[in-house]
Amino acid sequence: xxxxxxxxxxxxIIAHVDMDCFYVQVEQRKQPHLRGQPTAVVQYNSWKxxxxxxxxxxxxxDGVKRSMRGDEAKKVCPQIQLVQVPVARGKADLTIYxxxxxxxxxxxxxxxxxxxxxxxxxxxxxxDAAEAMLKETPLESLETIDEEVLKSHVLGLxxxxxxxxDIVREWLTRRDADHRDKLLACGAIIVAELRLQVLRETxxxxxxGIAHNKMLAKxxxxxxxxxxxTVVTYASVKWLLEPLPIKKMKQLGGKLGxxxxxxxxxxTVGDLLQFSEQKLQDLYGANTGTWLWNAARxxxxxxxxxxxxxxxxxxxxxxxxxxxxKTIDAVEKWLKELCEELNERLQLDLETNKxxxxxxxxxxxxxxxxxxxSHKKFPSKSCPLRYGAGKILQDSVNLFQxxxxxxxxxxMNLGDGGWGITGxxxxxxxxxxxxxxxxxxxxxxxxxxxxxASSEPSDVKFAPEDDNLSPSRTESHLASHQxxxxxxxxxxxxxxxxxxxxxxxxxxxxxxxxxxxxxHEPQPRLPEEEMSISDGKQSFEHERKATKEKGTSxxxxxxxxxxxxxxxxxxxxxxxxxHMSPSRTESHSAFHQAECGREHTQITHDTSNFDQFExxxxxxxxxxxxxxxxxEPQPGLSEKERNINDEKRSxxxxRKATKEKGTSxxxRFFQTNSGSSSEALDMESESLTGSQSKRGTNSxxxxxxxxxxxxxxxxxxxxxxxxxTWLRPQKQANTVKRGSSIAHYxxxxxx
DNA sequence: CTTGGCAATGTAT
DNA sequence: TATACATTG
Numbered sequence: 001x002x003x004x005x006x007x008x009x010x011x012x013i014i015a016h017v018d019m020d021c022f023y024v025q026v027e028q029r030k031q032p033h034l035r036g037q038p039t040a041v042v043q044y045n046s047w048k049x050x051x052x053x054x055x056x057x058x059x060x061x062d063g064v065k066r067s068m069r070g071d072e073a074k075k076v077c078p079q080i081q082l083v084q085v086p087v088a089r090g091k092a093d094l095t096i097y098x099x100x101x102x103x104x105x106x107x108x109x110x111x112x113x114x115x116x117x118x119x120x121x122x123x124x125x126x127x128d129a130a131e132a133m134l135k136e137t138p139l140e141s142l143e144t145i146d147e148e149v150l151k152s153h154v155l156g157l158x159x160x161x162x163x164x165x166d167i168v169r170e171w172l173t174r175r176d177a178d179h180r181d182k183l184l185a186c187g188a189i190i191v192a193e194l195r196l197q198v199l200r201e202t203x204x205x206x207x208x209g210i211a212h213n214k215m216l217a218k219x220x221x222x223x224x225x226x227x228x229x230t231v232v233t234y235a236s237v238k239w240l241l242e243p244l245p246i247k248k249m250k251q252l253g254g255k256l257g258x259x260x261x262x263x264x265x266x267x268t269v270g271d272l273l274q275f276s277e278q279k280l281q282d283l284y285g286a287n288t289g290t291w292l293w294n295a296a297r298x299x300x301x302x303x304x305x306x307x308x309x310x311x312x313x314x315x316x317x318x319x320x321x322x323x324x325x326k327t328i329d330a331v332e333k334w335l336k337e338l339c340e341e342l343n344e345r346l347q348l349d350l351e352t353n354k355x356x357x358x359x360x361x362x363x364x365x366x367x368x369x370x371x372x373x374s375h376k377k378f379p380s381k382s383c384p385l386r387y388g389a390g391k392i393l394q395d396s397v398n399l400f401q402x403x404x405x406x407x408x409x410x411x412m413n414l415g416d417g418g419w420g421i422t423g424x425x426x427x428x429x430x431x432x433x434x435x436x437x438x439x440x441x442x443x444x445x446x447x448x449x450x451x452x453a454s455s456e457p458s459d460v461k462f463a464p465e466d467d468n469l470s471p472s473r474t475e476s477h478l479a480s481h482q483x484x485x486x487x488x489x490x491x492x493x494x495x496x497x498x499x500x501x502x503x504x505x506x507x508x509x510x511x512x513x514x515x516x517x518x519x520h521e522p523q524p525r526l527p528e529e530e531m532s533i534s535d536g537k538q539s540f541e542h543e544r545k546a547t548k549e550k551g552t553s554x555x556x557x558x559x560x561x562x563x564x565x566x567x568x569x570x571x572x573x574x575x576x577x578x579h580m581s582p583s584r585t586e587s588h589s590a591f592h593q594a595e596c597g598r599e600h601t602q603i604t605h606d607t608s609n610f611d612q613f614e615x616x617x618x619x620x621x622x623x624x625x626x627x628x629x630x631x632e633p634q635p636g637l638s639e640k641e642r643n644i645n646d647e648k649r650s651x652x653x654x655r656k657a658t659k660e661k662g663t664s665x666x667x668r669f670f671q672t673n674s675g676s677s678s679e680a681l682d683m684e685s686e687s688l689t690g691s692q693s694k695r696g697t698n699s700x701x702x703x704x705x706x707x708x709x710x711x712x713x714x715x716x717x718x719x720x721x722x723x724x725t726w727l728r729p730q731k732q733a734n735t736v737k738r739g740s741s742i743a744h745y746x747x748x749x750x751x
Numbered sequence: 752c753t754t755g756g757c758a759a760t761g762t763a764t
Numbered sequence: 765t766a767t768a769c770a771t772t773g
Contacts, residue, residue, distance in 0.1 A: 310759065
């Protein structure tokens with residue numbers, strides 16, 4: 001259900017940028033001979049030509065639609081080029097699209113606060129940039145206006161048969177324009193520039209909407225596609241919304257929209273206007289009610305969230321019909337594939353963004369062909385997430401079995417009575433940035449809790465740490481940028497006045513102040529005890545209260561007491577933990593104890609571990625050194641350069657062609673650039689601060705090349721990471737990361 | 752083919 | 765926190 005947020009200002013400048021048939025563009029860039037041809041991206045070619053998940057505009061002209069089968073598409077458009085989604089580990093792999101989306105974000109996030117809304121959509125808050133521009137350059141004195149700006153569609157302008165560009169030029173430069181219109185005009189100029197920038201640097205076109213809030217911007221971005229932008233003026237909102245079918249509005253495309261239609265006979269947004277806020281609240285609850293009342297008037301207070309990275313990672317697959325999984329073995333086989341993909345993405349996120357996921361969730365769908373009971377849902381289950389593919393798999397299997405028992409009743413077996421698993425997915429969520437600064441180990445033993453349990457969103461405020469992590473294949477440019485964009489404070493400060501956007505019946509002042517105060521109410525603070533790390537909280541609640549001294553523990557002690565606890569715990573869940581074994585024996589719990597500076601008898605009965613610790617270290621080394629080799633800078637050639645060579649892309653001259661001010665446009669780009677191209681960009685270099693070599697060196701006396709992988713996997717990721725740092729001491733010290741923001745662009749394909 | 756497949760976000764309880 | 769559900773692309 002949508003939730004009403006107070007609108008802090010009616011003069012924000014918000015843009016929504018939407019990539020045009022994104023997957024198709026990604027494939028066309030990869031295979032330039034596809035450019036200009038009707039093409040679609042398809043997955044699972046095996047059955048009826050696979051399902052279309054993206055359709056290029058040339059193919060749309062021929063009537064090809066999403067949700068057609070490949071075969072159908074061929075019928076209406078015989079020349080269509082069908083490109084398959086990459087497959088890895090037996091399932092669709094969207095990595096290349098995700099990475100392409102990151103490229104776009106890295107361009108768009110250079111101006112204003114930026115929110116990655118999906119794999120191919122971004123919101124921007126350009127208020128500050130627009131205000132700054134307006135202050136500096138009066139629009140009426142604008143001499144040359146970029147083609148791309150003139151090609152904007154401005155809602156509410158009276159064209160009167162004249163050339164739209166002339167009218168737009170006039171609108172842009174009107175001396176007596178409404179202040180909000182002037183800001184929008186600046187927004188349009190900024191967005192046009194950004195879109196060109198995206199095109200130059202990624203070769204992707206996009207469309208955009210520029211408006212005073214997210215809802216309207218989103219609406220506008222879809223109005224003129226592809227490769228165009230449209231502006232929603234303050235005055236045009238009524239005109240825009242009144243006839244708009246209610247289902248076109250975001251959040252109303254589903255059940256709520258249907259309910260509105262059937263309950264109230266509301267078909268357009270205008271139809272909604274007759275209902276009082278009270279009435280809507282009575283029908284749909286306070287939140288949804290006022291959200292609806294506002295939405296009908298074009299009021300929407302949602303903030304652009306400065307967030308460049310996703311909040312969760314998931315990997316899933318469906319097994320329709322006869323392919324349904326009938327045995328635990330089959331389930332485990334697939335779970336293994338899914339967990340391996342998930343682990344890979346978690347590892348990458350850890351290395352490049354220094355983020356740690358804290359919970360693992362397993363979703364499954366089951367079917368039963370005969371029984372009446374078949375509508376029962378397979379319950380999703382989650383538990384604290386332990387790093388390492390093996391651990392994730394073990395926990396996933398346990399979660400699955402817990403869910404299965406619940407679903408079937410503990411007596412029935414999979415396969416009995418026509419049961420099968422038709423879908424599986426594993427998701428990692430609650431991803432928080434690893435705090436920066438001192439060694440993570442020190443932090444662990446000095447109140448790490450406060451970070452982990454923070455109610456703060458994951459992506460804000462982490463300073464670049466001087467860890468010596470591999471720069472290649474990263475998106476760390478996003479991370480670093482994020483630090484700059486996360487202006488939580490500023491966005492609270494800036495809310496001015498005028499709040500009811502239209503001359504429609506408006507709310508009284510009381511409502512406004514109520515909203516605002518409600519919105520900015522400080523988060524209720526948990527007492528410190530409650531804030532300690534939440535994983536494993538239940539299992540150790542009682543113990544937590546017992547002791548609390550800090551500072552005495554050491555890493556040695558930690559390993560002695562906890563290192564191999566997991567190996568056993570997998571087989572032997574403690575008695576008090578009936579059915580959810582993954583939740584209790586995991587590393588966070590262990591760490592929590594360590595932090596509390598006390599031994600936990602249950603775990604420590606398996607003393608040793610020091611030996612085990614030493615014995616198995618080699619695995620760690622092999623596991624670590626292999627990937628880190630990948631990241632090793634090649635002498636003389638940056639990864640970027642190598643990849644450019646690989647891809648045989650040379651592009652610089654073309655970029656220059658489109659660079660002249662005042663004439664460049666996306667149309668022109670295509671006129672001059674049809675064909676394969678790519679850009680060798682000089683991004684701002686980001687130097688990695690000094691080497692870590694001194695840090696880890698052997699204040700303890702074991703050899704780092706004797707660490708058990710499974711032991712390490714058991715550790716919290718930050719510790720793992722730290723270990724890895726030790727394991728590659730001077731590698732990449734003082735290397736300079738070049739072209740970071742498009743590095744991943746050129747990462748080799750994994751197929 | 753159990754109704755397209757995979758992924759991500761957000762709310763409510 | 766864990767879980768279910770809705771919505772979107």
